[in-house]
Amino acid sequence: MNLAPATAGVPSLSLFAGADIAATAGLAWRDGYSRPRFEDDVWLLVGWADAPAQMKLSEKKWEFNRIKDRAWRVVAKELALAWLATSDERVLALPRARRIPRHPRTVAARLYHATFWFNWLHERRIPSLSTVTQDHCEAFVKEYGVIRDADGTVIRPKSPNGLRTVVSVMQEITDYGELLSADRHRFGFRPWGERSPGRVTGAPTRPEIVVKTPPLPDEVLAPLLTACLHLVDVLGPHVAELRKELRAERLAKEADPWLVRNLRDEGPLAAVLEEHVRAGRPLPRLDDWQVSKRLTQGWDPHDPLLKISFLPLLRPTGHRDIGRRLFPSVRPLLEAAVAQVGTEYPWCRDAMDVPRADSGDLVPWSLPLPALQAHALVRVVGHACVITTSALTGMRSSELMELIVGCHAPAAEDAPGLTRHRLVGKVVKGRRWGGERDEWVVVEEVVRAVTLAEQLTDAEPGQLLFGSFQGFNSNGAMDWLRRWVTSPAGERLGLKPIPDRPVHPRSLRRTLAVEMAARPGGLLATKLHFKHLSVVTSEGYAHRPGGAQAVFHQEWRKAEADEKMRRTAEAFRQFQDGQLPAGPGADALMAAFRAVEDELQGHTPGPANVVTDRQVELLLKKKAAVLHFSAANYCWFEDPAKALCLKLAGAKSAAAPLTGLCDSSRCPQATHHLLHRPVWQTAADNGTALLASPRITAGEKNRLRAEHERSMRALEEIDQAAGIP
Template identity: 75%
Template sequence: MSLLSVSAEPAGRSVFAGADIAATARLAWREGYPRPRFEDAVWSLVGWADAPVQMRVTEKNWPFDRIAYPPWRVVAKELALAWIATQDERVLALPHARRIPRHPRTVYARIYHLTFWLNWLHERRITTLAAVTQDHCEAFLHEYGVVRDKETGTALRDKTGSSLRTVVSTMQDITDYGELLSADRHRPGFRPWGKRSPRVVTGAPSRPQVVIKTAPLGDHVLRPLLTACLHLVDVLGPHVVDLRTALHAERDARQRVEWSRNLRDADRLASLVDAYLRTGQPLPRLEDAQVTKRRRCGWNPRDPLLDVNFQHLLRPTGHRDIGKALLVQARPLLEEAVAEVGTEYVWCRNAAEAPRADTGEMIPWSLPLSHRSADALIRVAGHACKVATSALTGMRSSELMELTVGCRRTDDVYGTGLARHRLVSKVIKARRWGGEVDEWVVVEEVTRVIALAEQLTDARPGQPLFGQFPGFESNGAITWLRQWVASPAGLRVGLEPIPDEPVHPRRLRRTLSVEMAARPGGLLATKVHFKHLQVATSEGYAGRPGGAQAVFHHEWKKEEAKEKLKRTVEAYRQFEQGQLPAGPGADALLAAFRAVETELADHEPGPAKVVTDRQIELLLKKKASVLHMSAANYCWFEDPAKALCLKLTGAKAAVAPLTGLCDSSRCPQATHHLVHRPVWQTTADNGAVLLASPRIPAGEKERLRADHERSMRVLEEIDKAAGKAG
């Protein structure tokens, strides 16, 4: 008998009784891990081989035993298995069942909501789902839709409609999968909210177009953040690796020592102290936490021996501490030694020199560190690797978590002799369950970051590099970085404090796309060659048109189109105010602006007689599409045959100008605006300084003089055009 002919009454025994959950849902399973069975009170998916790294352990354990009424636990199990085992013939027989399997993370969330719903019914002494009415559903949704204080129960806010859609969908699934349920089900003909969809019930907005609400990071945050990350990676990174190696070696050696309790041999203690005095090395200093502990135990705060680390001092003897009698006897000797050589932390004594981040002055890369501070610095360097990778690749947090030790790939695919760097990871978002393997083409800086991260982890090849992390905030990567940079250690190496603003992979991804779209010589170019960044991401897009980098490329191009239109409208508004463009292409641009002005003048905008920005944008959209922004000029690339850069190379056709060969003072499609004046002014000032230097050869001065005269001419043209009345 088919499932469709099952009566409205519960069948008694579940069709999934005794089922192997992994086999039924077709989940790949690791060897040695227990496989959950249908009858288990908690289904453990810890052995799921394709689980994304971002999936928490709690999400891998589905606790059906939290449902108070035992028969309804069976209902929840049948629904959960039906949600992921959509290809099972018993599920395929249901006319209203979903055909696309839900992700196990989603199923965990639905079990969570279902548990609240069923326990809510149980608290009201409802013992069968057949007794559920629409009034019950409305009352539960109203109560469940309010966020309350856990202690006082005071209502704090209402949940959004989008967050309640899953709740309504879960409640309706009891009817949609009713013919499969064996322990209990709704009465015939009843479905919560009838045929109304969860979106309609909750008032959640539809998704005609995805609107990106994440704001990019401002310059005042991105600049110090990126500077700190790359300084930690490129300058301090090798020293941090050496420190980590020394720490691990010291800890391994300490574990091999058979420790004795207290030293009582005065001669051995005297020989140890004498060795420090002969070399002039300070005695080992105790951790601050241990100093505090000594004070609580009654040590005098003014005791000269308060911060002496006896355990480290006595390590060659294999003793953990000094006997009380010996301490009294040897106190004069120890106090004399402290007075002569002092005390200092053990790690990073006589540190090698490294340049400061701001001035380049060579200083010791670190002051002496305690064990705890050394561990913290290693952790900060690891966080810097994570943040830098996110900032320079645009990878999502789920994709960062999927990076493994050994994910770097470097090759010469085109036979040019130039290295091409790639990272292998997985795309999780919008992909089936465990994700899909993909590659990111990256700049060389990213490979150095990953190489350092691999040296700062104990993970073996193939294991997660960064592992699971909840985010960059909430005591995450950014919190550690911000605290270290603002500490005396960070200020000492010339780093600028990172402002206290939210930083997370979404904002870094958004910032990268906006920077690449709007700033060809932008902020990131202060530490990373920005054109290389654009070339790398474009190459990744072209190499794998359907890959994850193509998605980021699409976001970047959307932002670029918006920025081009914004800059074009801005130039038009300046034209209206009498601030005209300069440069060889100024006349052509002015002709286009005057045509728009004429069209707006002849247009009847309506009773208000007001021309809106939107109307101007529509008229300038075609012109904006050919704009290519450079740091020193705008290139209106309408006719490749007129492009000076293409003529210089002999190229007959191209889809974009060759920015590296641009001579905007001679190209008929280039214009200069007030926004470009600071760049030309800086070039002119630098040229004047070099021309005044007696160290510059005469032949070089001739070339510099020509460049300086060109810069001054462009500045004069910009000022003259901006002052015209029109």
């Protein structure tokens, strides 16, 4: 085809003229939504049926009219449609065109960069793309490649990975040149020639995947997890009933609007007041902000009627307000009723008792609440549901957003008392448009959180459960939760404040992986059945080997392998420093460490004559692979025939030790190290306190005395081996 530039500013007839964008790109479209056409200067994709929940409205609105030059608007439209419709014969005819369609979210981002490029050329009075030179391209990237403040001062350069897209867009104007009708680059010109965008910007073609998100520290995770589980499991059923009452109240108002006229006769109001007095039911109390409003209007602060909410009081009478003329005559009735029954907020009266989170003492689950605080409590519990689901499943935010009402698959009882819970969702990351159906095997705590979330939403079955959000900080979830926990309501329930640190599904996913991999006695283990959590994650991996839970399983195993190597190397360094292991397996472990030392002494490390950490890790790799963590010991599971836990269970072999049957004081493959000392010290202290208690029976004290002696013996061995006097 002829690659001579088209006449700038006078668009010729495009090959896509009159095209239906959805039909050409193969986008499933909802009924009742307008379908964008090629000639439209704004393409609205709000009708795209398979749009991911995390796709913002701005990403569904492609505003080509932001490009100042009309000819280049056509160029941008043709590029956008070509990026989507890669199977179109007009695109297939281009030798350099991309064969894999780009996701509409990606296209929206590329159009964003293209708009800046075209407008940069327009501002510099470049008449046509055919006159663009390499100098223009480099000048734009240099100017566009920095981040400036409001005053135009350069703050920092943009990342090379971010600039790759800009360079790619500029190069693809040439790659798709034969398709462009309004304007194109001159024959033979391609920005930066055959150099790839990665080489131009210095970004690696395949950047190394490094997990940069740190796990949540204990001081954040502990109060966060405690608050969420308490809200879901303890307050959840009561809040669900409260939400039903609030919804019924709202629907009643919508279905039966109150009369606008004022009360003319005191009889109906007197009957309502008499009913309140007879039942001993306080009159409805006004919200504090409404009380403040009355005070600004001139009400006496000592008026006994100041805090009465007249609107719900008059509703049974079919009236909306008390007229000024009638008010003096009904005032005595109101004052008498207030004196006898008082006033109280309408919601959560006579709340049932629930245990506090800290002490277990019984307290009402809520004090009476005004309407605004009642709705706020429902919202807080809803946020606790999504955070709990994220923390105990490791789901990405995109996967949480794709969960729908009814996502909990019917529980399957594989054996008596053995139930498997699954969440049916969708994975969109790295998948074809619309995502793919997937399942997560989850613990029962997650099922309770999801079931409660379904009771707290107006969404119908099949609609999104949690909706769209950009992390728990952007949608206010953490702010709402923190404020409620630190409020008098949270303090009354024994909840500790949550530190003001960012919490994101990525950090919760990383925390779960690290806790499962490296901290068998960590915070998650104290809040729920930790072994069950590990088992169901593995089952989810086995159930769908290519699913999203398999990706998390791989991340967990990678973190576990790294932690095993780190702990083994740490134990080896302590051995070199004279801090020896204790326990029945100490001699075997020290023999292995001595063999490593002999290898290192007989090895010539290089000109620097320094043994590197990498060399140590390579020699310890085999030993680290058999390490298993327990709260009070290390298990070096090399020979199943020697494992005491398997002997106690009557099993001949297993791939891993049975931690629940571990007796590290007798197992020949168990070792105790200095980091395990606090666990044994706690056990010894508890034993001392129980043995001194007069409430413990003599038979039970005999058993406790044996446990206490075992703990003290382990402490002595640890101290002696570590050289602690």
